[in-house]
Every structure is written in structure tokens, then in C-alpha cells.
Amino acid sequence: MRHSIFDTLPESLRSEILGVFQTMHFEHGKILFRAGEPCSGLPLVLSGVVKVQMTGLSGNNIVLYRMGADEICTLSIGCLMTGEGFRAEAVVEEDTEVFMMPRDVFDRLMDQSVGFRRGIMDSYGRRLNDLMLLVEEVAFRRMDERLFCWLEARAGQGFLMITHQELATELGTAREVISRLLKELERKGKLRLARRRIEFTRQFFD
Known part of the structure; x- marks a missing residue:
């Protein structure tokens, strides 16, 4: 299985990067990360479904978004770019396989590949738009x-x-x-x- 973000890389860089990646399998119910934890890498979902949710001061949870096959964790992108910890948690809803891209590889690809950088920012922008619609729903609809x-x-x-x-x-x-x-x-x-x-x-x- 492949993730389409790797198609943005030059062939030489793609072969080098893919050679060091391993597929990780997570079963239903597994917590990929929790609020407050540092971000060590970027999960690239190959199959399955992961739910990202946040707990408010009231103790109520809200689902921010879900990641399916060939998607990227937007929250992880933000954490990697800012150096801050997670503000939400990710829970496996269906058995999932991911590539986990280490922080140093992410930083290198953002520096060396314009295509990769654009792909990451396009993914980030699309999810941010979805989250703005969610904020509008929560704030302004009964x-x-x-x-x-x-x-x-x-x-x-x-x-x-x-x-x-x-x-x-x-x-x-x-x-x-x-x-x-x-x-x-x-x-x-x-x-x-x-x-x-x-x-x-x-x-x-x-």
C-alpha cells in the first residue's frame, strides 16, 4: 500500500524515504495520541478509520474529524510545525494501518520538496475549512x-x-x-x- 503524499516527491527522494518506512497496525480502540502529549511524527493513514476528538472543560467530547485511507492527520501537522503538544486525542475506530513519518523526516521533506510542502499545506487547508464549518455549526445552530x-x-x-x-x-x-x-x-x-x-x-x- 502507498500513500499519495509520496507521489509529490522526486523519484530519488521517494525511493530513499520509502526504504526506511515501516507499516504500523493499530486495532480498534487503540489511542494513537492523547491531549497534552508531544508530537513525535506524522501519521499517514493507509487503511482503516481514526477519529480525532476533543474534551471540553465541561467533560463533553466532540468529534473534530475522521481520517480514512490516504489521509493525513491535520492536528499532527500543526503540532510538528509549532512544536506544541496535541490539543485532542486520536482513537482508532476501525483497524488501521499507518506510516508514521518521524519529525526529522517531515522537517527534511518540508525543506527539500516543494511538491511535498504543497501537498501537506493543501491537506491542512482543506481540513481547516471543515473545522471552520464545525465551529459555525456549534456556535450558531441550535x-x-x-x-x-x-x-x-x-x-x-x-x-x-x-x-x-x-x-x-x-x-x-x-x-x-x-x-x-x-x-x-x-x-x-x-x-x-x-x-x-x-x-x-x-x-x-x-
């Missing part, structure tokens, strides 16, 4: 609107397997808030709730 839109985007299969706590983490609020809003939607006949399951009724789509 939670009931955000919840309904989140559910609506995933209602195609007719049901979801998710706990109220997991849904609260997705939206950055308390479980009690999500439970109350879901119960209200159930009262209106739009949902049927069961343990770890949300089922959409015909009325949900009206």
Missing part, C-alpha cells in the same frame, strides 16, 4: 437542528446502530441533551428508539 440534520444525512438505510453517548460525542454535547431531543422526536412519531438503535419512521421524512 442543538435540535444540528441533531436532526445529522440524523437526516444518515437516514438512508432506515436505522442507525449508535448509543446516545456516541451521538452526543459526535455533536459535542451531553448525553442527557441528546436523550431528551431523541425522546421528543420519538414522541412526534419520527423515530423508534431501542438499545443502541435508532429507527427512522415514515414521518421522519415528511
Whole structure:
């Protein structure tokens, strides 16, 4: 497996760099890094899914973004460039394989390869735009609107397997808030709730 960021490198540099890389495997539930830890390298995801989330002063979590195959950890880019520790944690959601690029290799490639530097900054810019949209959602939309839109985007299969706590983490609020809003939607006949399951009724789509 290859990561497309290496396609930005000159052939000679690419062969040299790839020769020293090893693939690392992480199982579901593994913590790749925690808030406050120093950043020792740049994870390049080859397969699987990694969730990056932040814990607020209230104790509630919010999912900032997810990394899938051929993606780069934006938080790690920022930490490597500033020298500061992580402000969030990364949790493996699906068994994942990554290349872990050491800090010294990252610094060298940023200095020596214009293509690599542009690829990194393009990735950083796209994710930053997504995070700005998330800030807008959290700051300016009511939670009931955000919840309904989140559910609506995933209602195609007719049901979801998710706990109220997991849904609260997705939206950055308390479980009690999500439970109350879901119960209200159930009262209106739009949902049927069961343990770890949300089922959409015909009325949900009206």
C-alpha cells in the first residue's frame, strides 16, 4: 500500500524515504495520541478509520474529524510545525494501518520538496475549512437542528446502530441533551428508539 503524499516527491527522494518506512497496525480502540502529549511524527493513514476528538472543560467530547485511507492527520501537522503538544486525542475506530513519518523526516521533506510542502499545506487547508464549518455549526445552530440534520444525512438505510453517548460525542454535547431531543422526536412519531438503535419512521421524512 502507498500513500499519495509520496507521489509529490522526486523519484530519488521517494525511493530513499520509502526504504526506511515501516507499516504500523493499530486495532480498534487503540489511542494513537492523547491531549497534552508531544508530537513525535506524522501519521499517514493507509487503511482503516481514526477519529480525532476533543474534551471540553465541561467533560463533553466532540468529534473534530475522521481520517480514512490516504489521509493525513491535520492536528499532527500543526503540532510538528509549532512544536506544541496535541490539543485532542486520536482513537482508532476501525483497524488501521499507518506510516508514521518521524519529525526529522517531515522537517527534511518540508525543506527539500516543494511538491511535498504543497501537498501537506493543501491537506491542512482543506481540513481547516471543515473545522471552520464545525465551529459555525456549534456556535450558531441550535442543538435540535444540528441533531436532526445529522440524523437526516444518515437516514438512508432506515436505522442507525449508535448509543446516545456516541451521538452526543459526535455533536459535542451531553448525553442527557441528546436523550431528551431523541425522546421528543420519538414522541412526534419520527423515530423508534431501542438499545443502541435508532429507527427512522415514515414521518421522519415528511
